[in-house]
Amino acid sequence: xxxxxxxxxxxxxxxxxxxxxxxxxxxxxxxxxxxxxxxxxxxxxxxxxxxxxxxxxxxxxxxxxxxxxxxxxxxxxxxxxxxxxxxxxxxxxxxxxxxxxxxxxxxxxxxxxxxxxxxxxxxxxxxxxxxxxxxxxxxxxxxxxxxxxxxxxxxxxxxxxxxxxxxxxxxxxxxxxxxxxxxxxxxxxxxxxxxxxxxxxxxxxxxxxxxxxxxxxxxxxxxxxxxxxxxxxxxxx
Ligand code: ATP
Numbered sequence: 001x002x003x004x005x006x007x008x009x010x011x012x013x014x015x016x017x018x019x020x021x022x023x024x025x026x027x028x029x030x031x032x033x034x035x036x037x038x039x040x041x042x043x044x045x046x047x048x049x050x051x052x053x054x055x056x057x058x059x060x061x062x063x064x065x066x067x068x069x070x071x072x073x074x075x076x077x078x079x080x081x082x083x084x085x086x087x088x089x090x091x092x093x094x095x096x097x098x099x100x101x102x103x104x105x106x107x108x109x110x111x112x113x114x115x116x117x118x119x120x121x122x123x124x125x126x127x128x129x130x131x132x133x134x135x136x137x138x139x140x141x142x143x144x145x146x147x148x149x150x151x152x153x154x155x156x157x158x159x160x161x162x163x164x165x166x167x168x169x170x171x172x173x174x175x176x177x178x179x180x181x182x183x184x185x186x187x188x189x190x191x192x193x194x195x196x197x198x199x200x201x202x203x204x205x206x207x208x209x210x211x212x213x214x215x216x217x218x219x220x221x222x223x224x225x226x227x228x229x230x231x232x233x234x235x236x237x
Pocket of ligand 1: 014017019037038039040041042043044045046195
């Protein structure tokens with residue numbers, strides 16, 4: 001079966017410093033894969049490498065098409081949406097302006113209007129606040145905006161970098177529930193980086209554990225959930 005995303009031997013560099021040493025991972029069409037690991041393990045770097053915002057070696061295939069030499073803009077056109085760490089929303093623009101920027105690669109005004117409505121359907125609070133400056137939103141609302149903005153490019157695959165970061169448990173639960181619905185209803189695949197390994201392994205069907213820029217364990221989410229070393233180090237049980 002051709003995977004939606006197939007990453008092989010991915011290495012990444014910050015200047016002359018190597019951060020990834022040959023990452024292999026896959027995301028099935030409509031599937032959910034999570035990357036777990038400690039601080040500094042290389043999770044964020046893996047997502048950047050897949051988007052092409054840092055220097056890499058190795059292969060990245062999207063639906064069988066090799067994209068690792070392509071510009072980031074082209075990868076977005078091919079169907080990759082990135083929700084970066086720190087959310088990356090434009091604080092001095094309104095909610096709606098941020099969302100319209102998310103659709104910058106598109107020219108179909110009717111489709112953009114439809115998707116704006118669809119995104120507001122998932123996040124009614126953003127609809128209510130469409131004219132509000134993004135910088136004045138709560139942390140949870142900003143995360144919702146970051147996810148929504150990535151959806152506006154019409155992705156087949158969403159890369160999510162720690163959507164739970166800094167949010168209260170109830171808000172985290174709400175965002176995870178919406179991610180689950182987006183995956184289920186839209187069939188959009190997710191590659192989810194998370195510190196909250198327990199929640200991530202509950203949502204995902206496949207998982208990889210990264211340590212020091214290398215995959216040390218991969219398989220079904222259930223396999224990682226039941227692995228003794230994962231339980232001790234990442235699940236605290
Ligand atoms: P965290 O959960 O803390 O964000 P992470 O698993 O996402 O951790 P990365 O941010 O991918 O880890 O970092 C992997 C390695 O790359 C670390 O050693 C980090 O110091 C280094 N690194 C990350 N960003 C940069 C950068 N912009 N310049 C230089 N080195 C970097």
